[in-house]
Amino acid sequence: MAVSEADFRARARKALDDDNLQAALAQAKGGFVDKRADAILDLPAFEQLRERGRQIKDHTLEYLDTYLDEFEQNLNSAGGQLHYAADAESAREAVLRICREAHARQIIKAKTMAGEEVGLNEALEAEFETVESDLGEYIIQLAKEPPSHIIAPAVHKTRGEITELFDTHHHGRSGGPLRETPDLVNEARGVLREKFLGADIGISGANFLVADTGTITLVTNEGNADLSTSLPRVHIAIAGVEKLVPSMQEASSMLRLLARSATGQQITAYTTFITGARREDELDGPEELHVVLIDNGRSRMLGNDYREMLRCIRCGACMNHCPVYSAIGGHAYGWVYPGPMGAVLTPMFRGLDKSSDLPQACTLNGRCQTVCPVKIRLPHLIRQLRDDAFEQQITPATTRWGIRGWAWLARRPRLYTAVTGLAQRLMSRLGRGSVRRAPLAGAWTAGRDLPLPGRGGTFQQQWQARQRSGQDG
């Protein structure tokens, strides 16, 4: 889905003014957070498990070439075929080629963020009837929108909006009464059942790829990935090269982290391990299995300061715990990956020059890092991206000169003390309380008042006075 990363500010403003979106975000708020907090109570050693997750992913990335070779060999011996894709275009081409060679007409898709990343749907829809089967993805496919959350793609939609979409697309009517959740879910079940049964090709993502067995791991709660990957005659899985883990033992640990961090479950309703295509003695299952492994910038990240971002298992905990995401939703971020992980991944995959506002849209409160199941230092990476933007002169010139000026002053303690002391005395003469507008801080005072300093001196003067009088504790 083509959405531009530029104009983040305009989209954020629009999101804040969108009553429907704010209602949907309010509905979702807290749900994910509370469920995760409850789920880790059953596992007091959750912190040790996070450390294990970090080690497993760091290790796999350090030996990624070894594990990719191993995965390919084992996938081949199980009757599957591996296709590498260097970039998004090559990934789309690989999938299209497989579909054409299989003489496909109808395609059923389970949710895949890697597919979203390479713009797979638009490419497929031009040639084949392509239907998303995850209920959330189906809803946003009808609405012709990109996902706004990596595990709850339609979290921004209210029941009223979903009623309207189903009335329009399933019944050709509009303006009907608000429908109940079971009614909407049942209707989608009925419509999509026919699509599962009619599809020639099922496309899925992969939550993990297991090197020493050649296995694809898929988690869902709806069962849509299972129907998508077992009924059609061809199954195509698309995934980033970083999805590998060494063996089923490590996959089991990672699944404990993923379910708890993503939906606050101990395990999803369906956790499925696919190893190759239909065997000779089997009565069902796809005749062909293709795995498309995408690079699309990942090999570059492996060699730069952002390697740890490749540990990401796409659980969404960082965005669930982010105050900025909770205020503006996923679409404001402009591309498929929103929230803190998106603020790092979008600059990596699409270029920092096109998305330099994203690392700025962060309070650096650190909650994302605290909940990340693989301990990615998201605030550190976001700060690093701000540094990069400054170094590469992507940060606007006025901001850069402002920062330079401040740095020049801060390196001269006497002058700094004199200047801040003067400013403090001048401002304290303006009166008590706060002012509604201040020069050079119009954006800041647009949303709040600027408190005026008291007559007790600058911060440094007050600090020194406290130190002297022993009030520092």
Place this chain on the structure above:
Amino acid sequence: MDDRDRVLTRIRGSLGRTEAPSREAARADLSARIDDTPPRPQWEATRVERFTERLEAAAGSWAGVADREAVPSMIAAWLGEAGEQPLGMAPHPLLTGLDWSPLTTPQTDLDNARHWHTAITVGYAGIAETGSIVLPSGPSRPTTPNFLPDRHIVVLSIGDIVDYMESVWDRLLADGPLPRTVNVITGPSRTADVEQTLQLGAHGPRQLHVLLLQD
């Protein structure tokens, strides 16, 4: 250079080498980093109690059954009037050899599976940690019955319940490469995609019922 070579060359370049280290070197690094036993939930209850407690927490239901001959009557009782609707079963020897009266004998032809209201299958293992059923695909365990019908009934021997998922892999891998698919199923299908409201029966079965068979 094709995409495979291009990607692998870039990856090796970023890792600062031209050839991949051996499997053994990789495994040695991994065992230096992590303990053999992963952090996992612990419980005081018995294995079977933990299994049934987690199964119920996931909205699944269960009943104990004394011997396999009692399976059809247990199913008939649980289904009630729904027992008159089309029934299907996996072609598993534990099921195909049974006398199915008072029900009509369940069908095994998968071409009809889309019309089955209820499917009966045989579990390979249960996982106490999560209350999950393990169904590896194979001639006696096709995949379709696990997902298409409205109701799914799984017959599971109590002795096949293990504590953790890892034990399932040990058992399966002892028999050779993994089957085409291993379905680990925990309760009925569900979705929360409409306003974060949990709704059962999204695409898979609306109900999951486990018959725990005494050994």
